[in-house]
Amino acid sequence: MTAASRPQSNGEPLVDGEPFTKFFGCWISEQSRDLAALREAAAAASSSSADLRRLVDRVLGHYEHYYRAKSAAAAADVRAMFAPSWISTTESLYLWCGGWRPTAALHLLYSKSGAQLEAQLPAFLDGTGSLRGDDLGGLSADQLHAADQLQRRTIGREREIEEAAAAAQMVELATGAMEAAGLEREMEAKAEGMRRVLEMADGLRLDTMRAVVALLRPPQAVHFLLAAAELHLAVHHLGRRKDAHAHAPE
Secondary structure, three states, rough: OOOOOOOOOOOOOOOOOOEEEHHHHHHHHHHHHHHHHHHHHHHOOOOOOOHHHHHHHHHHHHHHHHHHHHHHHHHHHHHHHHOOOOOOHHHHHOOOOOEEEOHHHHHHHHHHHHHHHHHHHHHHHHHOOOOOOOHHHHHOHHHHHHHHHHHHHHHHHHHHHHHHHHHHHHOOOOOOOOHHHHHHHHHHHHHHHHHHHHHHHHHHHHHHHHHHHHHHHHHHHHHHHHHHHHHHHHHHHHHHHHHHHHOOOO
């Protein structure tokens, strides 16, 4: 993805000459296709580890592509990234520094692991089945320890980013800053601070996603990415429906 150009007259940043709203719609469509591929792979019993790894790498590549485009658009207008018009009101409730909170990836991992383990327990306890190791219910003690350490590190980095965000929100009005030129300089400094915060936050989001996948076996990584896509798309589509209903004529 190339760098974004200047914002449109309505203030929305561009990606390769197209409004970010259009790019985001394409990203949702791409994630829907990934979801279908992940579901198929999770349901298949004969997929090789190599095939699953290629799928996982492709999906992670799509996330990387999204964040590169987002960074390019933020270079043109970072403020739009903190109050995006292309997401629903429901989605905006979950925003943290321009996106999802990185530790949410760990919460999702633990939640999905517990649900998949619970689903296997009845057959295991009555002797008619065994615990599977190819989904998130089969996380080993070493994997759970690695996830715990990752969560601790991620919480620490989130706090650092929150401190940077608080500093970026403070506009120091020195003597004469209320004059047009001084105020413009202060606002540009604030925008630059917000760009750094967004870069750190998006970097942590992507790093956390990669780190979670790295501690999983390929079949487990498929289940994790499947859960992440399902959650994101479910919130997105629910939010769109709620917004449409709220703005529908009486």
